[in-house]
Amino acid sequence: MDVKASDGVAHPSEHDPDEGGHFGRYGGRFVPEALIAALDELTVFYQKARADPEFLDELDRLHRDYTGRPSPLTDAPKLGEHAGGARILLKREDLNHTGSHKINNVLGQALLTKRMGKKRVIAETGAGQHGVATATACALMGLECVIYMGEVDTERQALNVARMRLLGATVIPVKSGSRTLKDAINEALRDWVTNVDETHYLLGTVAGPHPFPAMVRDFHRVIGMEARAQVLDRVGRLPDAVAACVGGGSNAIGIFHAFLDDPGVRLVGYEPGGDGVETGRHGATLSEGSPGALHGAMSYLLQDEDGQTAESHSISAGLDYPGVGPEHALLKDLGRAEYSPVTDAEAMEAFALLCRTEGIIPAIESAHAIAGALRLGRELGPDAVILVNLSGRGDKDVDTAARWFGMVEGESAAEASGTAIAEADLSGRSPAQDEPSPAGADTGAVQR
Amino acid sequence: MSRVEKIFQDCRAQGRAALVGYLPAGYPTVDGSVELLSAMVEGGCDLLEVGVPYSDPVMDGPTIQAAADTALRAGFRLRDVFAVVERVSAAGGRAVVMTYFNPVLRYGVDAFARDLAAAGGLGVITPDLIPDEAGEWIEASDAHGLDRTFLVAPSSSEERIASTARAARGFLYATSTMGVTGARDAVASAAPALVERCRRHTSLPIGVGLGVRSAEQAAEVAAFADGVIVGSAFVTAAERAGADGVRDLAAELAGGARRGAPASAATGA
Numbered sequence A: 001m002d003v004k005a006s007d008g009v010a011h012p013s014e015h016d017p018d019e020g021g022h023f024g025r026y027g028g029r030f031v032p033e034a035l036i037a038a039l040d041e042l043t044v045f046y047q048k049a050r051a052d053p054e055f056l057d058e059l060d061r062l063h064r065d066y067t068g069r070p071s072p073l074t075d076a077p078k079l080g081e082h083a084g085g086a087r088i089l090l091k092r093e094d095l096n097h098t099g100s101h102k103i104n105n106v107l108g109q110a111l112l113t114k115r116m117g118k119k120r121v122i123a124e125t126g127a128g129q130h131g132v133a134t135a136t137a138c139a140l141m142g143l144e145c146v147i148y149m150g151e152v153d154t155e156r157q158a159l160n161v162a163r164m165r166l167l168g169a170t171v172i173p174v175k176s177g178s179r180t181l182k183d184a185i186n187e188a189l190r191d192w193v194t195n196v197d198e199t200h201y202l203l204g205t206v207a208g209p210h211p212f213p214a215m216v217r218d219f220h221r222v223i224g225m226e227a228r229a230q231v232l233d234r235v236g237r238l239p240d241a242v243a244a245c246v247g248g249g250s251n252a253i254g255i256f257h258a259f260l261d262d263p264g265v266r267l268v269g270y271e272p273g274g275d276g277v278e279t280g281r282h283g284a285t286l287s288e289g290s291p292g293a294l295h296g297a298m299s300y301l302l303q304d305e306d307g308q309t310a311e312s313h314s315i316s317a318g319l320d321y322p323g324v325g326p327e328h329a330l331l332k333d334l335g336r337a338e339y340s341p342v343t344d345a346e347a348m349e350a351f352a353l354l355c356r357t358e359g360i361i362p363a364i365e366s367a368h369a370i371a372g373a374l375r376l377g378r379e380l381g382p383d384a385v386i387l388v389n390l391s392g393r394g395d396k397d398v399d400t401a402a403r404w405f406g407m408v409e410g411e412s413a414a415e416a417s418g419t420a421i422a423e424a425d426l427s428g429r430s431p432a433q434d435e436p437s438p439a440g441a442d443t444g445a446v447q448r
Numbered sequence B: 001m002s003r004v005e006k007i008f009q010d011c012r013a014q015g016r017a018a019l020v021g022y023l024p025a026g027y028p029t030v031d032g033s034v035e036l037l038s039a040m041v042e043g044g045c046d047l048l049e050v051g052v053p054y055s056d057p058v059m060d061g062p063t064i065q066a067a068a069d070t071a072l073r074a075g076f077r078l079r080d081v082f083a084v085v086e087r088v089s090a091a092g093g094r095a096v097v098m099t100y101f102n103p104v105l106r107y108g109v110d111a112f113a114r115d116l117a118a119a120g121g122l123g124v125i126t127p128d129l130i131p132d133e134a135g136e137w138i139e140a141s142d143a144h145g146l147d148r149t150f151l152v153a154p155s156s157s158e159e160r161i162a163s164t165a166r167a168a169r170g171f172l173y174a175t176s177t178m179g180v181t182g183a184r185d186a187v188a189s190a191a192p193a194l195v196e197r198c199r200r201h202t203s204l205p206i207g208v209g210l211g212v213r214s215a216e217q218a219a220e221v222a223a224f225a226d227g228v229i230v231g232s233a234f235v236t237a238a239e240r241a242g243a244d245g246v247r248d249l250a251a252e253l254a255g256g257a258r259r260g261a262p263a264s265a266a267t268g269a
Helices: A033-050 A053-067 A077-081 A102-115 A129-141 A151-156 A158-166 A181-195 A212-235 A250-259 A326-334 A344-358 A364-380 A395-404 A423-427 B003-013 B030-043 B062-073 B080-090 B101-107 B109-118 B135-143 B158-167 B190-199 B215-222 B232-260 B263-268
Strands: A026-030 A073-075 A087-092 A120-125 A144-150 A170-174 A199-201 A241-245 A266-274 A290-294 A296-301 A337-343 A385-390 B018-024 B047-051 B095-098 B123-125 B147-149 B172-175 B206-209 B227-230
Touching: A026 A290, A026 A326, A033 A053, A033 A102, A033 A181, A033 A212, A033 B158, A053 A102, A073 A212, A077 A087, A077 A344, A077 A364, A087 A212, A102 A129, A102 A199, A102 A212, A102 A250, A120 A129, A120 A181, A129 A144, A129 A158, A144 A151, A144 A158, A144 A181, A151 A158, A151 A170, A158 A170, A158 A395, A170 A181, A181 A199, A212 A250, A212 A326, A212 A385, A241 A250, A241 A364, A250 A266, A250 A326, A250 A385, A266 A344, A266 A364, A290 B101, A296 A326, A326 A337, A337 A344, A337 A364, A344 A364, A344 A395, A364 A385, A364 A395, B003 B018, B003 B147, B018 B030, B018 B062, B018 B206, B018 B232, B030 B047, B030 B080, B030 B232, B047 B080, B062 B232, B080 B095, B080 B109, B101 B109, B109 B135, B123 B135, B135 B147, B158 B190, B172 B190, B190 B206, B215 B227, B215 B232, B227 B232
Parallel strands: A087 A385, A120 A144, A120 A199, A144 A170, A241 A266, A241 A385, A266 A337, B018 B047, B018 B227, B047 B095, B095 B123, B123 B147, B172 B206, B206 B227
Antiparallel strands: A026 A296, A073 A087, A290 A296
16 A cells, blocks of 8 residues: 555645634634744644655654554454445554554654654543553653543543553643543643643644644544555445544544545544433534534534533543534535434444454444444445444443443442343344434443 | 723823723622622722633633632523623723633624623623634624723734734733733743833733732732733632622732832823
């Protein structure tokens, strides 16, 4: 395969924002003036670096020898049987070093940090995947690392907290607000505005003020570029649809981008539907939110009628966020991408199904995309080819899943968050397969 | 001349810096905030900054975060800010609103300007809105005769100070240090240099905020700036001693702002 990891950085996209970072009416910079100089500096260093063969070679070397790129494309035929017989192809970002796609962006920004002469890195994390990737890159490159993580998330992703600390990072549990990703970003921004001279804020998704949405996207474009070539090589044609989960939206934009100019390829983002959007307890920002400014950019967000940010809810810490990247907001308005909620229950059912059918334990975030692929397959039929971004692996979620499925000793199924996996439902056709699978419905084997 | 600028000019004519006091509307309740803000006027605040409590105040330290949280839990609604401004204005105060931008966006930028002007508000300070993104707000504030204060920081380039000052009306807000709101023991050494740089680009009055809590610090700021802006210290005083607490603090700070002003300012007016 002739795709280089740095290609998305070296070759400017046809879909770049304007000079101020606006994707249509979205994006821009809604931040305190104190941060503008640092954002300008970052923009300049990024533009210089992407034209510098030394930077690109270093990024390629790291992604080849350290990350393990290119990530493979895996056929998932047994999963496909549950998806109306469609051919499902998994882009295996879960096999990257540190266990998710997050490393693509982190290595790029860590190299930029060194170029800017900054010695300290801060980052927010939800599920801990971005925090782990950041702590890893900082260990590798000798940078001081501070990770802000909502207190709720430090509890539900305890394994990743331990990983970050083993890697030498300081993890600060954030106790304000909803004590999740949104509040971790607030705290990281407060740190940045105070320590901006020596500190780089290594933002982990395609949100935030310009240049983050476009720059982080570019570091992730490799996902779609590789996958596009791999699918063409394997199948001889483009996929009918591409599925990805969307929290902030980095893995989705990374895989979507290579297909933006292929009108025959449907791009579908799956948002955290939590308990079901009708309950109000969800994180389906694009499906249910409205335009507004949060964390430095204009985009869709979940808010009340006074513009106060609403709390999001999801079993997946990495998707539990009331905002979303501005480019997704534009893609939604343009109709180029579709966004749809997947409930906790539907995601966990897909999680279990992928474990049992293909021997792959996905991150709960990525399980939302698997659930989406099952829906797409049933809709499109057996001739369909569906590319799924398997953005992360599920080691970090074993505890949550064990509780959900009532596998924890001493906890009855009723006390746990869910009931046991019904073996029969995984052995053949899923009951859900026969239903139109409406968003929010508790389908099949797993019920709360 | 704008109404806010006039307040600074009048203070200068009296040989002192203006005292600008911040408190979130709705803290601890809507009625309570009116009482506190009125006491701040009695104590000597020349201009009130009525804050809009917001769920994600990234420019604020723990004190103001907690106060905003208290107000929101007590049921603060955005429209309450107009009632608070109206009531403190009726009591003789002069008020601008300090708000993160999303509540304004959600309310409707023009509608917000219209309703604030109708309530007697003089302008708005927007800590997370830079002039580059403020097209709609500049239009609305012009249409409804409101002043607009943007912030400059020690990290601002000369070009940005110049363009920010050009977009502002009323006064320019210089953040004394890189950081969030909160009382500090010392006013950062960056402040005088920043104000000096601002003077090269604008004749607007310049208020200095972030970290001022004592008469000594107020005097220090008054020596080089046109306004002393105090926020967290008023919240803390309200927590400790209610209306008496904020009245006393305002009197103390006003004393500092008078003492610190350079003699030339008094004679020159």
